Amino acid sequence: MSVLEARNVSIRFGGVQAAREVSIAVGEWEIVGIIGPNGAGKTTTFNMITGFYTPNTGSIWYRGKDVTGLSVDERAALGMGRTFQNVGLVKGATVRQNLLTAQYLDAGYGLVPGTIGSPASFSVERRLNQRAEELAERLGLADLLDTQVAGLPYGTLKRVEIATVLATDPDVLLLDEPSSGMGPEEAHQLGDTLLDLRREFGLSIAMIEHHVPLVVRVCDYVYCLNFGEMLAEGLPEEVRNHPEVVTAYLGEDADPAAAALEGQLESLVEGS
Amino acid sequence: MATTIDRPVTEPEPEPEQGRQGDRPFRPSPLGWLARAVLALALAWLVFVFPLSQEGFEVQRFTTAVIYGIIGLSLNVLLGYVGQISLGHQAFVGIGAFTSAYMVSVQNQPFWVAVAAAAAVGGLQALVLGGASLRITGLYFALVTLSYGLVAEQNIFQVEELTGGGQGQAAPKPAGFETDWRYYYLCLAFLALVLWVDWRLMRSKGGRALLALQENPRVAATFGVNVRMLTLFAFVVSGVFAGLGGALLAHNDTFVSPEVWSFNLALVFVIMTVVGGLRNRAGVVIGSAFFALLPYLIDQIGFIEDAVAAIPAPRELTAELAPLVLGPLLLILTLVRAPGGIGQQIRPIQRWLGGHRFDLHDHGPKEVKVADVRA
Numbered sequence: 001m002s003v004l005e006a007r008n009v010s011i012r013f014g015g016v017q018a019a020r021e022v023s024i025a026v027g028e029w030e031i032v033g034i035i036g037p038n039g040a041g042k043t044t045t046f047n048m049i050t051g052f053y054t055p056n057t058g059s060i061w062y063r064g065k066d067v068t069g070l071s072v073d074e075r076a077a078l079g080m081g082r083t084f085q086n087v088g089l090v091k092g093a094t095v096r097q098n099l100l101t102a103q104y105l106d107a108g109y110g111l112v113p114g115t116i117g118s119p120a121s122f123s124v125e126r127r128l129n130q131r132a133e134e135l136a137e138r139l140g141l142a143d144l145l146d147t148q149v150a151g152l153p154y155g156t157l158k159r160v161e162i163a164t165v166l167a168t169d170p171d172v173l174l175l176d177e178p179s180s181g182m183g184p185e186e187a188h189q190l191g192d193t194l195l196d197l198r199r200e201f202g203l204s205i206a207m208i209e210h211h212v213p214l215v216v217r218v219c220d221y222v223y224c225l226n227f228g229e230m231l232a233e234g235l236p237e238e239v240r241n242h243p244e245v246v247t248a249y250l251g252e253d254a255d256p257a258a259a260a261l262e263g264q265l266e267s268l269v270e271g272s
Numbered sequence: 273m274a275t276t277i278d279r280p281v282t283e284p285e286p287e288p289e290q291g292r293q294g295d296r297p298f299r300p301s302p303l304g305w306l307a308r309a310v311l312a313l314a315l316a317w318l319v320f321v322f323p324l325s326q327e328g329f330e331v332q333r334f335t336t337a338v339i340y341g342i343i344g345l346s347l348n349v350l351l352g353y354v355g356q357i358s359l360g361h362q363a364f365v366g367i368g369a370f371t372s373a374y375m376v377s378v379q380n381q382p383f384w385v386a387v388a389a390a391a392a393v394g395g396l397q398a399l400v401l402g403g404a405s406l407r408i409t410g411l412y413f414a415l416v417t418l419s420y421g422l423v424a425e426q427n428i429f430q431v432e433e434l435t436g437g438g439q440g441q442a443a444p445k446p447a448g449f450e451t452d453w454r455y456y457y458l459c460l461a462f463l464a465l466v467l468w469v470d471w472r473l474m475r476s477k478g479g480r481a482l483l484a485l486q487e488n489p490r491v492a493a494t495f496g497v498n499v500r501m502l503t504l505f506a507f508v509v510s511g512v513f514a515g516l517g518g519a520l521l522a523h524n525d526t527f528v529s530p531e532v533w534s535f536n537l538a539l540v541f542v543i544m545t546v547v548g549g550l551r552n553r554a555g556v557v558i559g560s561a562f563f564a565l566l567p568y569l570i571d572q573i574g575f576i577e578d579a580v581a582a583i584p585a586p587r588e589l590t591a592e593l594a595p596l597v598l599g600p601l602l603l604i605l606t607l608v609r610a611p612g613g614i615g616q617q618i619r620p621i622q623r624w625l626g627g628h629r630f631d632l633h634d635h636g637p638k639e640v641k642v643a644d645v646r647a
Contacts, residue, residue: 050494052490052493071493071498072490072493072494073493073494073495073496073497073498073499076493076494076495076496077496080494081494082494084490084491088488088490088491088494089491090483090484090487090488090491091487091488092483092487092637092639093480093483093484094637097480097483100477100480101477101480101481101483101484101492101495102495103477104477104480104481104495104496104497105495105496107476107477109476109477111477111478111502111505114472114473114476114477114478115469115472115473115476115478115479115509116469116472117468117469117471117472117476121472121476125475125476148637148638150638165494168494168495168496
């Protein structure tokens with residue numbers, strides 16, 4: 001049984017069919033990649049899965065339960081953790097505060113006991129703080145705990161975001177372009193991190209990613225979207241070499257020389 | 273032809289250590305501690321002893337200043353934590369005042385029950401307005417609160433059974449706190465309680481989620497925050513503070529009349545909170561107390577009154593108007609020069625009192641403007 005499944009979801013914004021009959025499944029412990037050119041409907045699909053948009057048709061399933069009607073926070077409570085393209089963090093707060101905020105659901109006390117300062121809330125706060133420190137340590141952010149998020153370099157922000165989404169204690173991670181803003185080496189490291197995190201935290205991961213070497217290395221299965229429709233799916237190598245995928249990325253009558261150059265660049269990046 | 277490029281293999285760089293200058297943390301010298309103790313004692317004297325050296329009528333003004341601190345903290349929850357402006361806060365406070373007076377004078381309930389009722393009613397009416405704020409925000413919500421304030425002033429506060437109509441309602445001081453100075457201490461205790469709640473709010477999950485919500489609702493939702501419930505909760509907290517402040521204000525004057533709850537008052541409340549410094553407890557309390565004490569301060573500085581008296585036309589220009597004249601000026605200064613208000617200005621002193629080095633340019637974490645995440 002899949003952990004997370006989008007079954008034939010479609011959504012239309014005015015005259016734009018942003019997604020048409022898209023089906024995606026994430027199995028237990030799988031890392032699933034979603035690729036596609038800009039505007040292909042990747043983030044839109046994520047938004048339907050996490051509950052920001054309600055699909056016009058189709059449904060979202062989480063561990064055999066139809067969650068199509070649930071709100072974003074209800075789905076978060078079920079175990080969906082998500083990151084954003086342009087970094088979903090509270091920028092005015094410190095790294096520590098972000099890690100604490102993300103543990104909202106794990107803080108066992110209610111709003112009122114927390115606000116009047118019940119003794120239980122104090123001990124829970126200590127526990128949350130300890131976990132924040134552990135997670136920061138795990139992702140190499142221990143020195144930045146009390147630094148304000150705004151002003152950190154982009155690559156670091158992406159790591160902070162992953163620490164934060166782990167703090168929500170997720171079951172499934174939905175990562176929107178985790179390697180954007182990272183150089184090839186940082187991206188390579190990110191791949192290692194993701195593989196390690198999957199083992200340590202028992203995660204299933206779906207990620208939107210443009211960095212093809214990363215996708216090929218870590219993903220178990222890949223979907224390729226184009227113009228809101230599923231173009232191809234399969235094992236990473238298959239999808240990468242799929243003729244339609246190549247066309248979608250490089251254009252209909254791509255200059256063979258340019259294609260060759262692209263291939264060379266890619267192998268160069270991969271070799272690093 | 274394949275060319276290989278030699279790339280230096282770089283280890284991940286250790287993150288630069290932030291804000292640590294020496295290995296040894298700064299410790300004040302004994303003389304430094306003495307200076308800090310002297311300042312702390314002077315502040316304590318100003319709050320706990322000085323007002324009692326005043327005439328009875330003046331003690332009431334200081335009590336009002338303390339209660340304004342509570343009202344400022346109430347508005348701070350809306351303006352600072354939720355990010356919604358209320359131009360009808362005089363009605364929030366006024367409803368608390370009338371509820372308490374009604375409970376004591378008409379229902380013959382003891383003071384404590386009346387205050388609890390005022391806080392509850394304050395919370396309830398805030399809940400209703402909070403519901404409106406889920407639908408409309410910004411300028412339009414400000415309009416809703418503005419009209420709510422006007423309706424309260426013109427209609428709700430004129431209902432004779434509840435408010436005594438034009439004559440107003442008596443609100444005697446509670447048993448055991450009949451003298452002005454005892455009541456002053458009682459209000460200080462209530463302010464301490466409100467400060468405690470505000471502190472715990474911001475140090476627990478609710479406050480953190482509110483800040484996340486204000487900056488980025490989508491991110492807050494992915495953290496599992498129920499946006500609607502949390503917003504309503506914040507409104508209730510603000511309303512409870514306001515109701516409590518109103519009740520204390522009523523018993524301080526021992527009388528509530530409908531006409532004092534005018535729009536002017538709402539303006540003063542907003543200005544004092546912003547000038548005090550949003551999201552800064554000490555700043556808000558100081559700003560609020562300052563505006564409450566303005567007429568007193570002007571009385572103390574005799575030449576201002578003489579100067580005003582020398583202006584021929586506006587006879588009715590009284591010290592009561594001072595907050596409305598000085599307020600906007602301070603508001604502009606705050607918004608342009610120091611968005612963190614008084615709280616930002618006094619931060620070096622606060623840090624110094626806490627045993628840190630005196631750093632005039634320490635304005636704390638900077639405010640950041642961010643766009644919502646793409647989703």
